[in-house]
Amino acid sequence: xxxxxxxxxxxDGDATYCPSCGAxxxxxxxxxxxxxxxGLDRASGKxxxxxxxxxxxxxVSCCQILGIVSIIMVVLAKDAPSxxxxxxxxxxxxxxxxxxxxxxxxxxxxxxxxxxxxLEYLGSSGVVFS
Ligand SMILES: [Zn+2]
Numbered sequence: 001x002x003x004x005x006x007x008x009x010x011x012d013g014d015a016t017y018c019p020s021c022g023a024x025x026x027x028x029x030x031x032x033x034x035x036x037x038x039g040l041d042r043a044s045g046k047x048x049x050x051x052x053x054x055x056x057x058x059x060v061s062c063c064q065i066l067g068i069v070s071i072i073m074v075v076l077a078k079d080a081p082s083x084x085x086x087x088x089x090x091x092x093x094x095x096x097x098x099x100x101x102x103x104x105x106x107x108x109x110x111x112x113x114x115x116x117x118x119l120e121y122l123g124s125s126g127v128v129f130s
Contacts, residue, residue: 006081022082041083048074048090054097063100070096 002013006023017024024042052074059067073093080086 022085043077043080043083043086045078047078048093051090051093051097054101055093058097058100058104061100061104063104066096066100066103069093070100 002011002015002025003009004011004018004020004023005025007018007021009018009020011018011020011025015025022042051070055067055070055074057067058064058070061067070093073089073096077086077089077093080089
């Protein structure tokens with residue numbers, strides 16, 4: 001019996017990856033991958049810069065809540081135990097970013113149209129521009 005180097009869970013001595021957290025148990029076992037192994041890829045452990053920037057843009061524009069959710073997801077993705085988990089969280093951040101941006105554009109366009117209609121009305125009624 002051995003213990004996971006990352007989370008300390010008890011694992012098989014010849015296990016390549018920890019079944020509990022998915023951490024790679026080191027280079028000493030390279031070349032001994034088994035087909036029945038869970039085979040979780042390691043997470044990159046890096047911040048997804050693109051999604052982070054996008055989330056911040058959403059945060060400072062009109063979609064604060066979605067921006068915050070995206071930032072949390074990007075940060076969680078950085079600490080994800082496996083690449084699968086990381087991908088899932090980055091995707092979640094991306095969905096929030098898309099909704100935030102599309103929603104922001106719709107709100108901007110609607111308010112622009114609304115203002116234009118009001119200006120048009122005021123202009124034709126002679127309140128302004130007369
Ligand atoms: Zn572990």
